[in-house]
Amino acid sequence: MSVKVKFFASLADVVGARDATCEYAPSMTVSQVWSVISSDKDLPNGMLCARNQAYCDLEDSVEDGDEVAFFPPATGG
Amino acid sequence: MKWLSSRRPRGARLTVEICARGFSPYERLASYERDVLGERCRAIGASASFIGSMRDHNEGEQVLEMTLEHYPGMTEQHLESIGAEAQNKWGLDDFLIVHRTGEVVPGDPIVLVAVWARHRAHAFDACRFIMEDLKSKAPFWKKELTGEGERWVTNNTPGTTEEFEANQ
Numbered sequence: 001m002s003v004k005v006k007f008f009a010s011l012a013d014v015v016g017a018r019d020a021t022c023e024y025a026p027s028m029t030v031s032q033v034w035s036v037i038s039s040d041k042d043l044p045n046g047m048l049c050a051r052n053q054a055y056c057d058l059e060d061s062v063e064d065g066d067e068v069a070f071f072p073p074a075t076g077g
Numbered sequence: 078m079k080w081l082s083s084r085r086p087r088g089a090r091l092t093v094e095i096c097a098r099g100f101s102p103y104e105r106l107a108s109y110e111r112d113v114l115g116e117r118c119r120a121i122g123a124s125a126s127f128i129g130s131m132r133d134h135n136e137g138e139q140v141l142e143m144t145l146e147h148y149p150g151m152t153e154q155h156l157e158s159i160g161a162e163a164q165n166k167w168g169l170d171d172f173l174i175v176h177r178t179g180e181v182v183p184g185d186p187i188v189l190v191a192v193w194a195r196h197r198a199h200a201f202d203a204c205r206f207i208m209e210d211l212k213s214k215a216p217f218w219k220k221e222l223t224g225e226g227e228r229w230v231t232n233n234t235p236g237t238t239e240e241f242e243a244n245q
Contacts, residue, residue, distance in 0.1 A: 009146055009218035010229040053151035055214070069148060075230040076145065076176060076217025077129050077188045077208065 001064050003028070005037055008071035011047055024064045031058040033068050047072055086170050088117055093156040094175045095147065102128045102175065102189040109173050114193060121170050125200035126191035127208050133183035135230070138223045145178045145187065148216035152176075159210045163192065166206075167199035174207065176217065209236045 005020040012018045015038070022033050030049050049056055050069045062068060085091075090113050106126060110118060131143055160172045175189040190208045194200040212233050219230040235241045 006148070008148055008216065009220070010231075013229075050148075050151060050216075053148070053154055069151070071148065071216060072218065072229070072231070074212070074214055074216050075219045075233055076147070076215050077212040077233075 003033055003062055004067045006069040010072050011070055028062050030060050030068055089171045091160055092173045093153055096177050097179045102186050106191055121193045122195050123197040123200035124193045125204040127204055128186055129188040131181050131183050131185050131187055140221045140223055142222040143181050144220045146218045147178050151216050155215050159207055163203040163207050167203040169194050169203055
């Protein structure tokens with residue numbers, strides 16, 4: 001029962017990790033995944049999130065086995 | 078990726094490539110037209126392409142090198158999805174999106190967006206649509222190396238002349 005968590009770019013530097021695992025709890029949201037992983041720190045302003053490799057909202061629900069990612073706005077191209 | 082078979086042009090490959098090594102956009106365009114479009118080029122009246130390269134300066138400082146990071150899997154899915162949206166909206170005959178990752182130096186190509194259509198209006202509009210979405214939503218991130226050290230790029234330059242000039 002777990003959620004795979006990924007961090008990218010400047011947020012990976014802030015967190016000090018690129019990957020983490022979060023214990024899954026029923027009715028968990030993406031925001032709660034961040035809270036568990038960060039020990040209740042605020043998500044830095046402007047950060048975005050994805051669930052199973054698609055953009056999502058912080059209040060979206062997650063399911064056991066999901067992949068959740070947190071990262072800053074894209075700057076490619 | 079799911080396609081409505083009736084909307085996908087016969088023979089279209091609709092290609093997204095993430096490149097960890099340097100590439101020549103002009104050679105890739107030529108090989109794509111030769112090997113993928115082939116005889117279909119006879120029915121295509123317009124192609125539009127955009128090539129983005131690394132600048133040697135940004136925000137008033139000289140930039141020596143840059144590292145491009147991406148989210149493997151999500152990046153490809155996002156680009157395939159936006160390409161499919163453009164293909165459906167403008168009836169493209171094909172598209173090719175190539176994007177670098179890893180370390181690049183000034184002058185290196187970073188991105189190629191190319192589209193093929195029956196008419197220029199569709200080609201121009203679709204190429205800009207894909208490129209603007211890529212810039213703001215495809216999960217790539219740039220880290221620059223300047224004389225002062227490393228820094229993450231946090232802003233994209235505006236995509237229209239009006240917005241760009243208003244921003245100067």
